[in-house]
Amino acid sequence: MKVLIATDKPFAKVAVDGIRKEVEAAGYELALLEKYTEKAQLLDAVKDANAIIIRSDIIDAEVLDAAKELKIVVRAGAGYDNVDLDAATAHNVCVMNTPGQNSNAVAELALGMMVYAVRNFYNGTSGTELMGKKLGIHAYGNVGRNVARVAKGFGMEVYAYDAFCPKEVIEKDGVTALDSAEELYKACQFISLHIPATAETKNSINYALLKNMPKGALLVNTARKEVIDEAGLALLMEERADFKYVTDIMPAAHAEFAEKFAGRYFSTPKKMGAQTAELTSMPVLLLPSRLSAS
Numbered sequence: 001m002k003v004l005i006a007t008d009k010p011f012a013k014v015a016v017d018g019i020r021k022e023v024e025a026a027g028y029e030l031a032l033l034e035k036y037t038e039k040a041q042l043l044d045a046v047k048d049a050n051a052i053i054i055r056s057d058i059i060d061a062e063v064l065d066a067a068k069e070l071k072i073v074v075r076a077g078a079g080y081d082n083v084d085l086d087a088a089t090a091h092n093v094c095v096m097n098t099p100g101q102n103s104n105a106v107a108e109l110a111l112g113m114m115v116y117a118v119r120n121f122y123n124g125t126s127g128t129e130l131m132g133k134k135l136g137i138h139a140y141g142n143v144g145r146n147v148a149r150v151a152k153g154f155g156m157e158v159y160a161y162d163a164f165c166p167k168e169v170i171e172k173d174g175v176t177a178l179d180s181a182e183e184l185y186k187a188c189q190f191i192s193l194h195i196p197a198t199a200e201t202k203n204s205i206n207y208a209l210l211k212n213m214p215k216g217a218l219l220v221n222t223a224r225k226e227v228i229d230e231a232g233l234a235l236l237m238e239e240r241a242d243f244k245y246v247t248d249i250m251p252a253a254h255a256e257f258a259e260k261f262a263g264r265y266f267s268t269p270k271k272m273g274a275q276t277a278e279l280t281s282m283p284v285l286l287l288p289s290r291l292s293a294s
């Protein structure tokens with residue numbers, strides 16, 4: 001049995017050593033493909049792999065076609081929009097992710113970006129504080145609930161909307177649960193986005209939703225760029241000089257945003273949510289949860 005770690009952005013050595021120890025102790029062989037630059041390298045490496053461990057690497061139908069011996073893909077991370085689940089099911093390949101492992105790191109980043117934005121990106125001018133402000137958490141999953149915990153420490157008034165999480169679960173944390181995204185965006189000056197990128201959520205954060213946010217609005221995106229309707233957001237930011245956008249996932253229209261909305265827009269240069277020493281050195285991928293199987 002061959003387990004392949006295919007990571008464009010590699011794990012820390014200690015993590016790879018930890019995975020190797022587990023894999024070899026189980027009597028399997030470990031192969032490594034790191035920092036690859038061409039898809040052809042991935043297609044070649046997967047040919048005889050029975051299992052693949054990935055980060056944000058793309059596993060599409062072409063990769064699955066090439067991986068004739070493949071039984072399982074483990075995505076080290078929460079979002080799994082980089083794996084074509086329908087194609088995996090068609091190829092009889094089980095897909096798992098590791099939700100919750102990086103949620104504290106992402107939550108800390110979201111609050112850090114919030115402070116950065118309200119302090120005017122530390123440009124020497126006077127900003128505002130978070131205490132007493134209304135924060136709306138859009139999706140109350142592993143990251144969302146950690147954002148709530150940290151935001152309450154800042155003294156924020158915390159609201160949330162989740163399409164699937166029961167209201168009692170949200171309210172148990174001392175968070176006000178609302179019935180719709182529309183209500184959340186109307187009520188809260190600050191919104192932290194934590195919805196996954198799915199067919200339903202792609203482009204769903206649009207002009208109509210954002211335009212109702214109160215004055216001095218700030219949208220923080222540590223989820224995915226695909227959930228944002230970039231044209232709608234750009235139009236709104238042109239109309240509203242009080243609207244700020246900070247993101248951990250660089251928009252396709254980054255250059256346009258950086259030029260037009262200087263002083264109100266910030267993107268990390270690459271996704272930084274899970275880039276902490278604690279996470280990149282995690283030796284084993286704990287508690288994977290099954291997403292697709294046949």
Ligand code: NAD
Binds near residue numbers: 224
């Ligand atoms: P999670 O699976 O624990 O939570 C997702 C939540 O979204 C669930 O509670 C679910 O009920 C809710 N949801 C799904 N569809 C919805 C909809 N249409 N409307 C409202 N709520 C909906 O995931 P998580 O660990 O909290 O991560 C959230 C997302 O953040 C991931 O899908 C991923 O895209 C992104 N993420 C980014 C980074 C980063 O490095 N920036 C790291 C981890 C996760």
